[in-house]
Amino acid sequence: GQQVMQIPQYQHVQEGEDFTTYCNSSTTLSNIQWYKQRPGGHPVFLIQLVKSGEVKKQKRLTFQFGEAKKNSSLHITATQTTDVGTYFCAGPYSGGYQKVTFGTGTKLQVIP
Amino acid sequence: NAGVTQTPKFRVLKTGQSMTLLCAQDMNHEYMYWYRQDPGMGLRLIHYSVGEGTTAKGEVPDGYNVSRLKKQNFLLGLESAAPSQTSVYFCASTADRANQPQHFGDGTRLSIL
Numbered sequence: 001g002q003q004v005m006q007i008p009q010y011q012h013v014q015e016g017e018d019f020t021t022y023c024n025s026s027t028t029l030s031n032i033q034w035y036k037q038r039p040g041g042h043p044v045f046l047i048q049l050v051k052s053g054e055v056k057k058q059k060r061l062t063f064q065f066g067e068a069k070k071n072s073s074l075h076i077t078a079t080q081t082t083d084v085g086t087y088f089c090a091g092p093y094s095g096g097y098q099k100v101t102f103g104t105g106t107k108l109q110v111i112p
Numbered sequence: 113n114a115g116v117t118q119t120p121k122f123r124v125l126k127t128g129q130s131m132t133l134l135c136a137q138d139m140n141h142e143y144m145y146w147y148r149q150d151p152g153m154g155l156r157l158i159h160y161s162v163g164e165g166t167t168a169k170g171e172v173p174d175g176y177n178v179s180r181l182k183k184q185n186f187l188l189g190l191e192s193a194a195p196s197q198t199s200v201y202f203c204a205s206t207a208d209r210a211n212q213p214q215h216f217g218d219g220t221r222l223s224i225l
Contacts, residue, residue: 001171009152033211043216044216092210093210097147097211098160098209102156104153
């Protein structure tokens with residue numbers, strides 16, 4: 001079945017350093033979503049990418065969708081303690097739009 | 113402005129007991145989902161529904177049953193709880209397709225002893 005993997009699984013950074021998480025799918029995705037889950041909280045939708053090679057920015061966050069639409073990345077510039085949490089990517093299940101497959105997640109810890 | 117509401121928030125069960133988790137959404141969404149989240153495993157889909165009266169199996173459906181008798185409610189049942197079902201359960205909904213943003217509830221933390 002469809003698999004969506006994320007690397008790294010964990011990342012510790014000093015506040016002010018940059019951070020990148022990578023999402024790789026075993027199948028081509030029609031679109032990809034990114035979510036953030038704060039410790040003890042629930043996943044919250046951040047953004048959706050649809051086009052091949054698409055790049056979107058939200059303040060210090062840059063999201064990119066690969067040319068082959070099988071991978072994506074999230075880059076955070078100059079991390080802050082408020083960026084702490086787990087970041088998930090998610091893509092539609094192969095063959096339809098009824099459900100998505102979530103990536104394994106990357107847990108970010110920011111050291112003040 | 114409730115969004116997606118899950119009850120209960122915490123529960124401890126003994127092996128073999130049964131219980132029902134309730135998910136209610138007030139956004140008139142068609143699609144609803146139940147996920148479980150375990151450390152290092154991400155979110156795994158248990159069951160989902162694409163409309164009132166419909167249900168379908170997800171990635172890890174064994175040991176769970178669901179019902180969607182009303183559009184706004186999606187119930188997840190454990191008939192005979194097992195320690196392997198200890199997890200955090202999240203309910204989510206989307207307007208009418210999965211490639212739209214999913215709105216999550218706060219989760220139910222369930223421990224099976």
